[in-house]
Amino acid sequence: MRTSLGDRWVALTERLDGAGHWLAPLGLRLVLAWEFWEAGIQKYRGENWFAGIQDKFPVPFNLAPVDLSWTLATWAELIGAVALLLGLGTRFFAFALLVLTAVATVSVHWPADYGSLSELWRGYAITDKGFGNFKLPLLFALMLLPLVFQGGGKLSLDAALAARTGTTPREPVQDVLAWGLASMVLGLPLALLVPTVGMALLVAGVALVAVDRLLLA
Structure with a gap:
């Protein structure tokens, strides 16, 4: 019996999906773990510079003492990086780092003023030329979202614990x-x-x- 092109495509995508459940989340976890670990270790070894931008923190983060904000940000990045690396509590830590990324974006990388979406988009850059530079944090946020919605994948401690305790999700709802x-x-x-x-x-x-x-x- 001859196999149609459509059948071959379905067979191909099914196998890519099968491998993707193992590999795709792992790639996101590894690169994000590295980036947030680097950011956290720089804060851990460096001096607190949050005093200069505290007035730009969004509510309610601007209400916390500067030293507390620095400590929380440092350990959120360090612990979150290790959690992503291991795939432990992936959804929780990915969401926590997503919120942290949003706070960092509005405090450091967001343009001070813009009148339209086209003006805002001028800040989609690595280097700030007066219009902000939110390209990297936006990319990090878009990489964190699949981990929030789909978890750490099969190569994770989350998957191992779920299998052991019988709490593996069945079908998406x-x-x-x-x-x-x-x-x-x-x-x-x-x-x-x-x-x-x-x-x-x-x-x-x-x-x-x-x-x-x-x-x-």
Whole structure:
């Protein structure tokens, strides 16, 4: 029996998916673990320079003492890097580092002022030429999101613990609650950068979760 081109494509993608569950999250975890470890170790060995930018921290992070903020940021990066490397608590630490990245972006890399999206996009750069330089933190955020939504993959301590305890997720669920959680995951860090968009997503997420609870009542 001859195999059609479509069948061959399906067979190919199924095998790439099978390998991808093992390899794709691992690649993200390794590169992010390295980057956040480097950032954390520089803070651990260096001097606290947060005093010069504390007024740029978003609420409520601007309310914390400078020394506390420095300590929390340092250990969040160091512990988060080790957790990503091992794939332990991947979703939690990826989300914590996502929020940390958003705080760093608005405090250091975000343009001081912009009047349009085209002006804002001029800050998508490595070097700040007066328009911000949020390219790297944006890339880190986009790399962290798959780990928040899909976890550390099969080559992780999370997967090993889930298999041992019988808590391995079965099939993905795309219901109202799923989209509500997704809206909140995206909304919280965005609320620090673009408050209107972020708050809209947070409100939508809370509403979807409430609707899901009402449907189950």
